[in-house]
Amino acid sequence: MPIDATQPYDDNNIFARILRGELPSKTVYDDDYALAFHDINPQAPLHLLVIPKGAYVSWDDFSARASDAEIAGFVRAVGQVARDTGLVVPGYRLLANIGPDSHQEVPHLHVHIFAGQKLGPMLAR
Template identity: 40%
Template sequence: MATEADLAQLAVEPKGYEPTIFDKIISREIPATVVFENDKVLAFRDINPQAPVHVIVIPKVRDGLTRLAKAEERHKEILGELMYAASVVAKNELLDDGFRTVINDGPRGLQSVYHLHVHVLGGRTMSWPPG
């Protein structure tokens, strides 16, 4: 099975609008175990979990937000929605004793899907440094 680093090396940031695997999850073309959804965001279990709880939170509309480095002032609301959804997911997953949120950005950050997303990891003690 390919590692996250392998997948990141293969990932290409789209030039225009090309559907990502996350777009296909949003449109229900690809199944996922959804744990939270509202009109702005979708949260689902990672298929290759790195912790007992590993959920990915994504905006339903990319609006050019393929990575955090592309964020503009117009994205402030959706960035807040992503963080709030991460908090709701952590509460729903009973991660009261702590959890980690991660955004991998760009090739050196090992981003493997160019659709901004937040990882919510918990259910065990995290180590530091993470990378």
């Protein structure tokens, strides 16, 4: 069920639990600002999630409350994951769903990285 990104942060969401080590993840990147791991329900041959380590519900929440170091660290982590996984030359898609109209399902900011095949147009027509 899509969530309302204006709601307060839920410390029991699945990504918060992964960050606390309560749930496993197949990690591909981890630093002070971000964690990247394989999606458990992949929508492309390669489907990774990159999440900031701070408690942020959405992009607007993150951009308003995160420190400059957190913002730079998260953005750099997304690029590093793309480089580390060899996606720069063939290409990849980034997607961040925010709020109910976009079908955000986990109330923790996350960026999807899709790759491994030609992805087609951005939105169904």
